[in-house]
Amino acid sequence: MTRQLAFDLPARQAFRRADFFESVANAHALAAVDGWRDWPGGKMLLVGPPGAGKTHLAHLWADMAGAVMVAGTALAGADLLALAQAGTVVVEDADAVAGVPEAEVALFHLHNLVVPRGSLLLTARGPVRDWGLALPDLKSRMEAAPVARLEAPDDALLSAVLVKLFTDRQTVVPPALIPWLVARMERSIDAARALVAAMDARALAQGRPITRATAQGLLDRDDSE
Missing domain, CATH: 3.40.50.300 (P-loop containing nucleotide triphosphate hydrolases)
Structure with missing residues (x-):
């Protein structure tokens, strides 16, 4: 049986002007x-x-x-x-x-x-x-x-941050996943970082792409803690 090996590579941090999404916040x-x-x-x-x-x-x-x-x-x-x-x-x-x-x-x-x-x-x-x-x-x-x-992130900023975090990890996700996450996750950029990292790690361990089910399992776990 082939075992899926998960390599948790460090995310690439990008601090360029092009990576900063301007919003009301x-x-x-x-x-x-x-x-x-x-x-x-x-x-x-x-x-x-x-x-x-x-x-x-x-x-x-x-x-x-x-x-x-x-x-x-x-x-x-x-x-x-x-x-x-x-x-x-x-x-x-x-x-x-x-x-x-x-x-x-x-x-x-x-x-x-x-x-x-x-x-x-x-x-x-x-x-x-x-x-x-x-x-x-x-x-x-x-x-x-x-x-x-700097205020707490609004929907537009949180969406842009999620896209950037997935991009930094060179991870492709369904576009519809972003607004779905924004509507359900804790509204902070730190929470976005933690959620993206957890989703990426779970997908790597399972050898599957990130889906809504991946996110739902992690969000349900957080709600129960």
Whole structure:
């Protein structure tokens, strides 16, 4: 008997402009990134739920502005002078510095090194008031940054994300499956990622193409948990 071997290959991440689908949920944030040369004070804060597209927009801006990228969790041990030399810097998950004294101090110094001579983009899950910052000077500087919010995905955005996720995995699905999924799945981009990965893994293990039945079994499992 022939056994089907499933190779769970990593999905190809695509952060090109052509892969970013504009909708009502993210149009304001996209416009803010495009207008980066006019940011008040040379800084901008992108706020939105996990998987809303903050990282994609951060990569788009890094390409446009020639920026270097650093995670908030890595700031405490980073070479701040080397980062600042680029003149344009992205700090992803900047809210992760909250409660870590060394990281808060590092973000404070990085801000002062980059702004106002250059430009600083920060991403976070929520507004600065909710971060829990302990360093007053950092809190005041972060609160002075204009905010562009990415909202939860609407139908059009969620549909486009599903198509992109399947395409990144080089997986072909029936077109009618996309609206069927949108009407039944949890309405978040993180949920879309998890569902597409699970469907792809199940189809590979079974040696069959992805169908509505594949999705239904996974959705039923999630509802029962």
